[in-house]
Amino acid sequence: MTRITSARELAELRQKLAAERDKTKRWVMVCSGTGCVACKATEVSAAFVAEMKQQGVPETTRLRNTGCYGFCERGPVIVIQPDNICYLGVTKKDVPEIVKQTLLENQVIERLLFKDEDKKGIAKFAEIPFYKYQNRVLLDANTQLDPKSIEDYIAIGGYSALCKALFEMKPDGIVEEMKRANLRGRGGGGFSAGRKWETTRKAPGDVKYVIVNGDEGDPGAYMDRSILEGNPHSVLEGLIIGGFAIGANQGFIYVRQEYPLAVEHVRQALHRAREHGLLGENILGSGFSFDVTVHCGAGAFVSGESSALMTAIEGRVGQPRPKYIRTSVKGIWERPSCLNNVETWANVPLIINQGVDWFRSMGTENSKGTKVFSLVGKVQNSGLVEVPMGITLRDIVFKIGGGIRNGRKFKAVQSGGPSGGFLPESLLDLKVDFDELTKNGSMMGSGGLIVMDDDSCIVDTTKFYIKFLAHEACGQCVPCREGLRQALKILEAMTTGTAKAGDIELLEExxxxxxxxxxxxxxxxxxxxxxxxxxxxxxxxxxxxxxxxCPALVCRDLVHYAIDPQKCTGCLLCKKQCPTDAILGERKQVHVIDYDKCIKCGNCLNACPKKFGAVSKAPGAYPQNYRPPVPAAAAGAEVRP
Amino acid sequence: MKTVTLEIDGKQVTAEEGMTLLQAANQVGIAIPTLCHDERLKPAGVCRICTVEISRGDWKRMVASCVYPVEEGLKVTTDNEHIRKIRRMLVELMWPAWTRVDKDLEPAHPRFDSGHPDCNMCGLCIRYCRQVLKKDVLYWEGRGVDRHLAYVPGMGKECVTCRQCFSLCTGGWIVACHGYDEEQPAK
Structure with a gap:
């Protein structure tokens, strides 16, 4: 590959690539994000290649392994373009049928479509409710390109924002545009990216750094992963523009080691960009030189904090330091370092290309643009959703998410990962943006939305988050280390039935x-x-x-299982499933639980057929008339030390 | 040297640029309790006992005075009911690993058990060993609530004779370990 040395050459290459792309009349898009790969998308893709060859599908139909489509729950996702037919949950066995009926005979296979409430199939990708109410500005490109191919990215207009920035704009002008766009950091804090850029640009020092924070560690959140995996070049392009505007010649991309596909795609993107002369010395003949290093995280949640991430890049243990002097002024090796989240950087080329006014047209007064959320938990349709700021929680959960699973009742949404808060039903009409969430005791975080139904216990969930934080914190400062240690102890006491009066107030303190x-x-x-x-x-x-x-009957030490003698038919099913032989009774005899042996695993509840419904959970550690065995010591037996 | 003027507890204080709030306050005789602070070492800002409230107009927040640099026109309050409440709670969280406090900050009925009664993880020993003695014999093992002090295996023999950090230890752990014992490694 010859290096591209000017903007004109890049434009010519783009024309050539686009013309080549146009020769293909039909595309079979196979989602190859981590979610779909876990559902064997690689197998499906290979089956397509073989089957298309065997059935003699014309050359004008081609297959592409794309980035994440977002509907991970129903993976693997297959979309046939330009007809936009979307098949969900496709397996290897379905492939011959798809090739024959859809590719050769232009027929839609009803069985593989998304089913709406009336069990009617929806063929078009854009009409599935999960996608219909989204505004996929960032994620759309994911579905159009092969993340491993720089040609695909260039063909759909990639690196044109870089050209515009390098040849038509001045660094100060770019910073001004970013400030005007009011793009706020998507990593959690919501600090204006433009202002951060300005601080770093104006900070004294010749050597400056720009950093991508891809250390996404919130349980249940994977927005950054899907962008890094599905469209690594967009992040890279944003980073180069940022480097040019700020005056940095070195960038870092910090990715979690736990995202192997993202690491691979980012490394490949860097390699391909270098080959094409879009990275390295004298980019596109502009005189601006810039290079990027990938740094893999070693699995610490706290390294996502900006100063901790910088110490990790320096090669030390990732621990935050007091940030009273900002990292934008003194960051990596005490040099000005501008750190932004993956999603923030990916927004940059869009703003440069489509203009500040376009960006400002989306969102609320103080939070512009769109935000990618990972909508997970007890909703019907879980996956990645991109919505404009200011959409209500109700729209996200009920219109896009399709409501709560199994007809249960909505209880709360937990937004912003372990450091966010619970938003109850009364706040469902809340307009989701940075300020509104913070005002209501939660936060945007990186964009996790965990939906909970009435089957979830708030205390138990909180205990999970506090436990996560207590073990993932760095442990330097007393309030966090010791405070979380004690908060966890109190929450544990609450969920095991040993809490004392005043514990709630102590938690608040x-x-x-x-x-x-x-x-x-x-x-x-x-x-x-x-x-x-x-x-x-x-x-x-x-x-x-x-x-x-425990009102939700979740905390194990506060519930017991009971078998209703009226309903039990003595089928032995639960008895077979019991790991501790705690269920007594023979065939056709009513079963009884031996509470001395029961470990409350819940297997019996799951094993009991729905039509009988004899096993149930009940409040209280034991049934009312149950007397626990007298401990040996109390009965006067000899106690050995 | 450039100087800045700020207000600490109602007093106008002139301080050199780059000084911390703690230094500026000490210089005019305002005492702020500290634990992990030592003049010879780079401030770490981990015990948070020196928390003070800073304000500028309507905006205010709590910061650790041992690391926060002086700023022109900043208003600092080193003692009020809220600050005292925080300090009291911090002492109680560490209790009994750190007991050298004013009567006022002492908890009447300590409610917590941290599980490490002889080390409050102020890090004075580690930092002294690293920054002053340049020996680096100790390190932090684990993170979060599992964090604890440990000797770098095989490196702690000289501790038996050096013992320079003994006088710094605020909890007594390092003294109790009596330096380093090959037979019975520190916990």
Whole structure:
């Protein structure tokens, strides 16, 4: 491959590639994001290649392994363009049928379509409710290109924003445009990216750095992964533009080691960009030189904090440091370093290309543009959704997400990962943007939305988050390390029925110290799940503390399983599933649970056929008339030390 | 040297640029309790006992005074009910690993058990060993609530004779370990 040395050459190459693309009349797009690959998309893709050859599909129909489509729950996703027919959950066995009926005979296979409420299939990709209400500005490109191919990216207009920035704009002008666009950091803090760029640009020093923060560690969130995997060049292009505007010649991309596909695609993108002269010395003949290094994270959640990430890049243990002097002024090796999240960088080429006014036309007054959320939990349709800022939670959960699974009732949305808060039903009409979420005791975070139904216990979920944070924090400062340790102990006591009166107030006291005295944002935001839970679901906390009762019947030490003798038919199914032989009874005899042996695993509940429904969960650690065995020590037996 | 003027507890204070709030306050005789601070070492800002409130107009927040640099026109409050409440809670969280505090900050009924009664992880020993002695014999093992002090295996023999960090230890762990014992490694 010859290096491209000017903007004109790049434009010519783009024309050539686009003309080549136009020769293909029909595309079979196979989603190859991690979600679909886990559902054997690679197998499906290989089957397509073989089958298309065997059945003699014309050359004008080709296959492309694209980036993530977002509807990961129903993977593998196959879209046939330009007809836009979307098949979900395709297996290897379906491939011959698709090739024959759809590719050769132009017929839609009803069985593989998305089914709406009336069980009617929806053929068109864009009409599936999950996609219909989205505004896929960033994620759209994912579905049009092969992430491993720089040609695909160039053909759909890639690197044209870089040309525009390098040859038609001045660095100061770019920073001004970014400030005017009011693009706020998508990583959680929501700080204006333009202002950050300006600080770094104006900071004294010759050597400056730009950094992509791809250390996405929130449980249940994978927006950055899908962008890095599905469209790595867009992030890279944004980073180069940022480097040019800020005056940096070195960039870093920090990716989690746990995202092997993302690491591979990013490395490949860098390699291909270097080959094409889009990275390295004298980019496109502009005189601007820039290169990027990939840094793989070693699996610490706290390294996602900007100063911790920078110490990790320096080669030390990833620990935050007091940021009273901003990292934009003193970052990596004490040099000005501008760090932004993956999604923020990916927005940059779009803003440069399509203009600030276009970007500002989306969103609310102080939060512009779109935001990618990972909508997971107890919703019908889970996956990645991109929506304009200011959409209501109700629209996300019910229109896009299709409501709650199994006809259960909505309870809360947990937004912003472990440091976010719970938003109850009364806040469903909340307009989702940075300020509104913060005002209501939660935060945007990187964009995780975990939907909970009435089968989930707030105290138990909070315990999970606090446990996660307590073990993932760096452990430097007292409020965070010791505060979380004690908060976790209290929450554990609540879920095991040993909490004392006053524990809720003690939790609140601990949260005040966490919020005000912690060293970094991990500690200051760790109180969010606790405080928002207490605020919106106080009755549930009180039930745990005062009555040792779990209203949602989740906390294992506060529930027991019971078999209804009226309904039990003595089928032995639950008995076979019991790992501790705690179920007594023979065929055609009513079964009884031996509570001395029962470990409350719930296997019996799952095993009991729906038509009988004899096993149920009930509040209280034991049934009312149950007497636990007298401990040996109390009975006067000899106790050995 | 450039100087800045700020207000600490109602007093106008002139300080050199680059100084911390703690230094500026100490210089005019305002005492702020500290734990992990030592003049010889680079401030770490981890114990947060020195938390103070800073404000500028309507905006205010809590910061650790041992690391926050002085700024022109900043208003600093080193003691009020909220600050005291935070300090008291911090002492209680560490109790009994750190007991050298004013009567006022002492918890009446310590409610917590941290599980490490002789080390409050102030890091004075580590930082002294690294920054002053340039020996680097100690390190932090684990993260989050699992974090604890440990000797770099095979490197701690000289601790038995050096013992320079002993006087710094605020919890007593390092003294209790008596340097380093090959037979019985530190916990």
């Amino acid at each position: 601990l949260c005040d110290v966490l919020t005000n005295a912690s060293l970094c944002a991990l500690g200051t935001s760790a109180a969010n799940p606790v405080l928002s839970g207490i605020k919106h679901f106080r009755a549930e906390y009180e039930a745990h503390v005062n009555e040792h009762r």
